Amino acid sequence: MCDNYWEDPQLAQDESIKIFLTTKELDLAEGVKFVKTPKAGAVISFCGTTRDVFEGKQVSDLGYESHHRLALKTLGKIVQECKTKFENSVKDEKIHRVYVGHRLGKVPIMEDSIIVCLSSTHRQEGWNAGIWLLDTIKERVEIWKTERYIDGGFSWKENDNANVTDRV
Amino acid sequence: MCDNYWEDPQLAQDESIKIFLTTKELDLAEGVKFVKTPKAGAVISFCGTTRDVFEGKQVSDLGYESHHRLALKTLGKIVQECKTKFENSVKDEKIHRVYVGHRLGKVPIMEDSIIVCLSSTHRQEGWNAGIWLLDTIKERVEIWKTERYIDGGFSWKENDNANVTDRV
Structure with a gap:
């Protein structure tokens, strides 16, 4: 399988924002390096990782x-x-x-489906922005997930690990 | 100058907690690697970084x-x-x-004084724990900071970048 990468060409000009989709493994170190600046006192990162169990089922x-x-x-x-x-x-x-990378395709256990990094002057606005950003991405972005179980079954999910409802 | 490192020998036995003080540069990748487990769907990290300006003064x-x-x-x-x-x-x-590393001694601009990483089942308890952990560390831990300015002055601060009051 060949690896693919998609980025918005307009945003690629903005040195304060990096957003992409990829079928390759995500790299937190790259995200943190991108967001660091001498003006920021806080760097906050979130990795969303595939868990081995969902509601008692082995994923x-x-x-x-x-x-x-x-x-x-x-x-x-x-x-x-x-x-x-x-x-x-x-x-x-x-x-x-702000740096947002979302992985597409198959994401094995312990690997990241999304990485969000941001830098802020102080920690308060950084935490608030991180929480809002992640919730809003999961609510609004046109990305969907399938959960495959080791018993061979699978189910479609909204892309939200907190408040999951079946799509079909 | 030789580098120093301090760790609680009792906690060093606990594979779910790593806490240390060091005069060396902190390493976020080490923290994230430590906290990842197949049971966790979220990894949250915070880096507290030296900013170049504080209340208009060049640090x-x-x-x-x-x-x-x-x-x-x-x-x-x-x-x-x-x-x-x-x-x-x-x-x-x-x-x-949970992984907490705090740097001691001089911390130049863009380098981290504290790194906190944690893994949680879902993102909600992870965000809440991260915010509480950092606020509580800054309130209660016996670590103090001096801010040195490029004009040669300096001031002692409570170890809190959000709500700083002078100590002396």
């Missing part, structure tokens, strides 16, 4: 599919919205840089 | 000092408390592993 892997063009567009909008939402110049609060 | 670096034995003991208590506080077996919520 073999997760599979992610997306509408690539729409997903990148929605991700771009969400990240821009996040930067505006958590900036407060009176309190000197700011999200400096 | 040259931060310096951290501690009462090593007490600081390790307090860190150990806080991490144990965190694991109990954010476990909820009814909701299947759990903090699986």
Whole structure:
């Protein structure tokens, strides 16, 4: 299988935002390196990882599919919205840089399906932005997941590990 | 200058907790590798980084000092408390592993003074635990910081980048 990578060409010009979809393994070190700046006192990272069990069933892997063009567009909008939402110049609060990588295809146990990194002036706006960003990505981005079990079964899920409901 | 490293020998036996103080550079990849487990769907990391400006003054670096034995003991208590506080077996919520490294001595701009990593079953208890853990470490652990400015001045601070008050 050949590896694939998709990025929004317009956003690729913005040194404060990196957003991509890939079938390759994600790399947290790359994300943290991208978001670090001398103006930021906090770097917050989130990795969403395939677990071995879901509701008592042994999971073999997760599979992610997306509408690539729409997903990148929605991700771009969400990240821009996040930067505006958590900036407060009176309190000197700011999200400096954001990195979002989402893996597509099969994601084995212990490997990451999503990595989000961001840098902020202080930790408060960083935590708030991280929580909002991840919830909003899972709600709005055109990416879907299949959960495959070791007994051979599988089920389609909303892309949300917290409040999962069956799609079909 | 020789590098130094301090760890609680009792906690060093616990494979779910790693806590240490060091004068060397911190390594996020080590922390993330330590906390990953097949049972965790989320890995959350925080790096506290030296910023180049504080209240309009150009910072040259931060310096951290501690009462090593007490600081390790307090860190150990806080991490144990965190694991109990954010476990909820009814909701299947759990903090699986926690890694806390705090740097001592001089920490230049863009380098990390603290790294906290944790793994949780879902993202909610992970975010809550991360926020609580960091706030509590900054409130209770016997570590103090000096801020040195490029004009040659310096000031002692509480070890809290969010709500700083002068100590002397």
